[in-house]
Amino acid sequence: MSWLRREAARAALPEPDLIDSARLVDMAARRLPGAAELLDRYARNVAVGIANLQQTVAPNIFIMHGDVVLGGDCLLGAIAEHVRAMVPSRPGGAIEFIAGDAGDRAALLGAAGLVISELLQLPI
Numbered sequence: 011m012s013w014l015r016r017e018a019a020r021a022a023l024p025e026p027d028l029i030d031s032a033r034l035v036d037m038a039a040r041r042l043p044g045a046a047e048l049l050d051r052y053a054r055n056v057a058v059g060i061a062n063l064q065q066t067v068a069p070n071i072f073i074m075h076g077d078v079v080l081g082g083d084c085l086l087g088a089i090a091e092h093v094r095a096m097v098p099s100r101p102g103g104a105i106e107f108i109a110g111d112a113g114d115r116a117a118l119l120g121a122a123g124l125v126i127s128e129l130l131q132l133p134i
Contacts, residue, residue, distance in 0.1 A: 014052055014077070021048050031081030038084075053085055057092030064093070070103050075110040082109075 014034070018026035021044035023037060034052065037045035060072055078085055090107045097105065 013055075014048075017048055017051070021045070023048070031077045031079075031085050035081045035084045049081075049085065050088060053088035054092045057089050057096060060089065060093050061096040064097050064105060071106045071108065073108045073110045079109050079111065 014031070015026050015029055018029040018034070023029065023034075023042060023045060025033075031049075031052065034045060034049050038049045056078055063069070064072075074086060074089070078089065086107055086109055090105070093105060093107075
């Protein structure tokens with residue numbers, strides 16, 4: 011979130027040290043100068059990472075967690091639009107985005123799931 015706060019300060023948004031995606035979405039909805047542009051850049055930056063992951067590993071479902079979830083449907087929709095613009099359509103289904111937990115719990119559960127799946131791998 012340091013990138014978002016640094017960019018919010020550059021855009022002269024109020025209280026940049028307190029900004030998160032929920033505040034940014036609110037500022038964009040209130041049409042504060044620079045907020046909508048920063049929100050779109052934030053969504054695009056997250057989308058670049060997702061698009062790279064999708065092209066490398068090819069998952070069709072992404073469970074979002076952390077700060078982006080605080081931005082609600084507005085931010086998740088913007089991320090999804092950017093991803094769909096970057097990733098060519100292909101057979102096998104559309105890419106789906108699901109809002110998970112805004113806290114650290116989702117990240118910890120995901121990490122635990124990776125460890126367990128690795129431990130349960132059967133030798134070939």
